[in-house]
Amino acid sequence: MAAAERGAARPTGDNRTSRRRRRRREHCLRTSGLAPLALPGQSARARGAGVEKAERRVASSSAGIRCVAYNNQSNRLAVSRTDGTVEIYNLSANYFQEKFFPGHESRATEALCWAKGQRLFSAGLNGEIIEYDLQALNIKYAMDAFGGPIWSMAASPSGSQLLVGCEDGSVKLFQITPDKIQFERNFDRQKSRILSLSWHPAGTHIASGSIDYISVFDVKSGSAIHRMLVDRQYMGVSKRKCIIWGVAFLSDGTVISVDSAGKVQFWDSATGTLVKNHLIANADVQSIAISEQEDSFVVGTAEGTVFHFQLVSVTSNSSEKQWVRTKPFQHHTHDVRAVAHSPTALISGGTDTHLIIRPLMEKVEVKNYDAALRKITFPHRRLVSCAKKKQLLLFQFARHLELWRLGCTVATGKNGDTLPLSKNADHLLHLKTKGPENIICSCISPCGSWIAYSTASRFFLYRLNYEHDNISLQRVAKMPAFLRSALQILFSDDSTKLFVASNQGSLHIIRLLEGSFKHLHTFQPHSGTVESMCLLAVSPDGNWLAASGTSAGVHVYNVKQLKLHCTVPAYNFPVTALAIAPSTNNLVIAHSDQQVFEYSIPDKQYTEWSRTIQKQGFHHLWLQRDTPITHISFHPKRPMHILLHDAYMFCIIDKSLPLPNDKTLLYNPLPPTNESDVIRRRTAHAFKISKKYKPLLFLDLLDERTLVAVERPLDDIIAQLPPPIKKKKFGT
């Protein structure tokens, strides 16, 4: 626990096992007898299993975090990124990203806040206040504030009013009505842009941070009471203007400001004077967040350090308290532009695209492994689709799609070798999206001749033709009116049908013909609220379609008869991956708390194996994994195997082998060959896990003898980021 207190990272997938145990897990893959195949981008690595490793040095697929807003009632976190995407994380469901709103080219979000009744608002440099609809998963409306670019936004403590700080120096007050927001009045106009805002907990006063000064307003009259001038440098002179990046108002009238000179200052709003000055960094301090009890706050700096300040009593039994800087955390490498303070944790996000949630030891009640650091770096959904027959991979980025053909090799080798490529990977297609909106979802058909993707307002379907080595693309025009925006797209295994889950909750089935399409059926949304983004799975024989995402559970539809077949009972954690097995038609569901269920569709009940493992429970190390399972697939000839992966491992579950209990080793090392068969059989269990390829973005079975794995090295992500602050290290 002391280690955790010191800020030690929760052993994530890559360093959870000790070095001794990191030897590769060959056994499982050797038994599967997969053969080597080529690797695009670098040489093939031959093992008993043939694995194609695809490394892509491409543009980063996730943007830096700009704002973070925590909602206490629902324990949810809204995160907005620099490309305009807004993601909602459910912190109680194992920090899973349940919903997201795609970005827009012109939207540069600068502020995000929750208001009364779970309403989410954002404001940005295009001057508009946007409200998000969390049920329909789209944008309700965008209202122009007529003040120029909006730099800051704050919701009143009662949640019924919204304050917006604009480029022209005006502070505007909006009233939140049940269906819209309404402009109420302007406060006194200031000389320079309003970069930060904060309400007094009683709702009577407002503090606003600008360039070189802080103003305190009276809400009733709208006039500025005090103007506190901020020194440009800590006890010095500087030419650079001092930008007040954040302000916070406490109920005793103290205003805390953080600015670009690296200072945290405490002001008395009644007299307008400086009370205390802390110089904590050489670079900007860019964000501040106060807890609800007002006894601690967190600030984030441009160097990547996050400082925790707490109100502690001066001596052990005195009633006088003072603010003391208690803990520094260095988990980020670039600017920390947003911080939030939940009752038990400090949340920070910055330009390095990581979201870090650091539970505070003194606030956490149950001190188990869950109270360690969480670092969310990789997307929680699948961004790569695979056309198995043609060996193509479709990569989804924010504003374009890329189609690659995998390379191949003719060399052979033994286990663990890296084989040279005979044919390199081919970049076949770079498809840019039309219009300013980002892509929500995309898919390629298994035969490789159809590509479909969707933005927030349009749906695109393309037909691909391959002649010898050339590829030609043809857009299918005139999409139907009901097919506007899709949350999930899936093609059937024989590529004749297209399944689209639209954001109104309905499910469309479209038959694909040569060059055109025909709408077959639409399943209307059933009862239940939308809990997370819809996931789809179709059975390889084309009879069954499973759809998740509502609070009612996973619905299974009969495609041939076009009606609802059954519903898997609801589980209180959202579904992260869904797949239907080929011959047995078992639906395998993975949830965000790392539970895996297997449901038999023809029998309409859970399978025996699923009941057994639920009774016994999963191994505790399995349940302590950080990242959700994003993809499940099956071997066509082996019905007892389930292949699933998350960001740091992939696992083949062999249902014929015994299940591990808490005492056995989950991550089995490679058993030495000289050990007897008896011991080998005793240590073998159903979960065969390999951590060879990480961080994994995608892993799938191409055919019986090949796997394809797409890795996303962290160094690649860092190389695409904007420059960090210079840190002088001794000896360099």
Add this chain to the structure above:
Amino acid sequence: MVQLRPRPSRVPASASAMVDEGQPASEEEEEAEHGLLLGQPSSGAAAEPLEEDEEGDDELDDEAPEELTFASAQAEAKEEERRVRETVRRDKTLLKEKRKRREELFIEQKKRKLLPDTILEKLTTASQTSVKKSLGKLKEVNVQKDNEEREKGSDSKKAKKKVQKVQTVGQNKSYLAVRLKDQDLRDSRQEAAKAFIQNCLYGPGTNRTTVNKFLSLDNKRLPVKKAAAQFLNHTWGSQKKQNARRFKKRWMVKKMKTSKK
């Protein structure tokens, strides 16, 4: 007394002086001096005009300076002035003419550019009626906007935000003129805001380092020091490399041609 340079005297040089140059030089000088005394122009009376002998420069140099009467000088000056005045007058008139011609030319061009008179008449009558209408519309819109809960910071913004439509002319109503200033205003503000934040965070005065240096920091502190993350700069000399490639291509082609021959 001013030392004037020796001028050719009234007395012509004797033959003896022409032969013998040494002595007559001194004699001439003496004469020159004498001539000077005599030749000083009196302020009041009109002096006799000076005669200049232009027979020989040598002798002329030794002669007495010429007498320059005031009247002559005055007359000369007057002449000069008159001449100058005349030139100036002529220049002015010339300029005036030029300008006149240019004005006429411009007027003609303008006339050519303008629409024929008939349409202009229509325009003026139409504008009178529609100005009244548009004024009314603007008033309505103003009232509406005030009723709406929008209070503008300044009135100028109000005027700018409105889209002013130019009344369509005559029969063809196929175009609509919109003030581009309104559209540009919003984009330019957004651009200015982005530039401001870029300048604050990454502009001059901020202590930023490159990604390469950042990733190489660890390499430098290892027990066995490694090279930087991106050690080679492949963009160096790109123009030179491109030129070299092109030259090589051309040279190869030339070589092929000559070898074929």
